[in-house]
Amino acid sequence: MKAISLFSGGLDSCLAIKLIKDQGIDVIAMYIDTGFGGTKDNLAHLENMTKQVGAELKVVNIKEQFVRDVLFDPKHGYGKNFNPCIDCHANMFKLGKAMMEEWGASFLISGEVLGQRPMSQRSDALQNVVKLAQTEDILLRPLSAKLLEPTLAEKEGWVDREKLLGISGRSREIQLAMAKEIGLKDYESPGGGCLLTDENFSNKLREFIKYDKLESGDINILKFGRHFRLDDGAKLIVGRNQDDNAGLEKIDNDKFIPIKLPIAGPFSLISKNATKEDLKLGAKIAITYAKSSSDNLYDIEINGVDTITLSPFENKSQLSKYFFNSKK
Ligand code: SF4
Structure with missing residues (x-):
């Protein structure tokens, strides 16, 4: 039986x-x-x-x-x-x-x-x-x-x-x-529970589907990093810590491309179909989260192909309007 x-x-x-x-x-x-x-x-x-x-x-x-x-x-x-x-x-x-x-x-x-x-x-x-x-x-x-x-x-x-x-x-x-x-041991799950019961994750998911059709390959995108929605609708994700960076680096999703910084900083992904303006904005936000200075210019590589040269925002408070949950 x-x-x-x-x-x-x-x-x-x-x-x-x-x-x-x-x-x-x-x-x-x-x-x-x-x-x-x-x-x-x-x-x-x-x-x-x-x-x-x-x-x-x-x-x-x-x-x-x-x-x-x-x-x-x-x-x-x-x-x-x-x-x-x-x-x-x-x-x-x-x-x-x-x-x-x-x-x-x-x-x-x-x-x-x-x-x-x-x-x-x-x-x-x-x-x-x-x-x-x-x-x-x-x-x-x-x-x-x-x-x-x-x-x-x-x-x-x-x-x-x-x-x-x-x-x-x-x-x-x-x-x-x-x-x-x-004598059962270690029964508390180290991975936590289902993310669909998590308020912040659910909000990210709701916002994602306003702009895009969610496919199973997109689920991991929602699990890591700070999420931004840029002026022309591209999504930008910026790692918050080592775990986020490692998680984002492992993601294999052809809707997103990496932003590579010339100095130590977070790993970031941006929508592949982003407009030129959004690519610039995404690069500028990404470099703002690195150990950068607004007095300097930085060469930022997009998808290993294009290079954008710019300086970061002076202050992170200028980014709040791009947070995924700041838009109605
Ligand atoms: S949706 Fe509900 S039932 Fe399904 S895995 Fe998540 S918590 Fe469990």
Whole structure:
């Protein structure tokens, strides 16, 4: 007997797996990568957690499908920010269901807890999700199972319902006690959660789509740096620190080209289709964030081809009107 766990890497998903593993059932931990996770590589954490609870990890990249089918115009709307949680969960369950045959699994599990999150884990929302994904009978939520209708795995006797839990609400007391009891370590994700729940990231995303169609390759652009919108509509991104610079340098996106400074300073990207005026402005902003002086002229290389010679702004306060969130 085998189950697929919709695995987030968090404590609740780990405990859900453990409860099922303890009943002698093999579990595949399916981590679905929407592209909107944090900036830190999460793979070592996912491997560590699945190893501790004895599951096999499989990472499934759905970035393109998520942007195309889920992110915009979700049937059940958004949470507080750009997070379409109900539709996102339903999408994950559908994907899990679609993999059951290939991976030889008989049911799905998730670490959801009834009433834990305001929007996506209310009882009616949980029901909506399974209906949307047509997984009513095959999705078992081990942490709240006793408060929900029995599912196929319980009805068929594959899983002993009595050994499952009936947790509800936002308190994590029971989960923390369980983690301690089974000796689970390092369960806090180092990469942070889904960026779609982050206000600043959501604002950047909203602003991006006013000017451009978001494609999966654009997601990383939104994760790093200070974002500017220039006079003729080009986007400029300027690294704020070493992590940003490293992140931006790794981006392979043919909508953007690099700005190379002749002195130590941030790594920057600007829209490839920027007008000449915007290229000049972008270069001027980029050099303003370097250790530059407004008394000097600097040769700034655009995309390794063109050179623009100019001096920085005298004061960074002159840049505030170009911040992405300063425009209506
Ligand atoms: S927080 Fe992000 S990944 Fe999680 S359900 Fe909501 S949109 Fe999906």
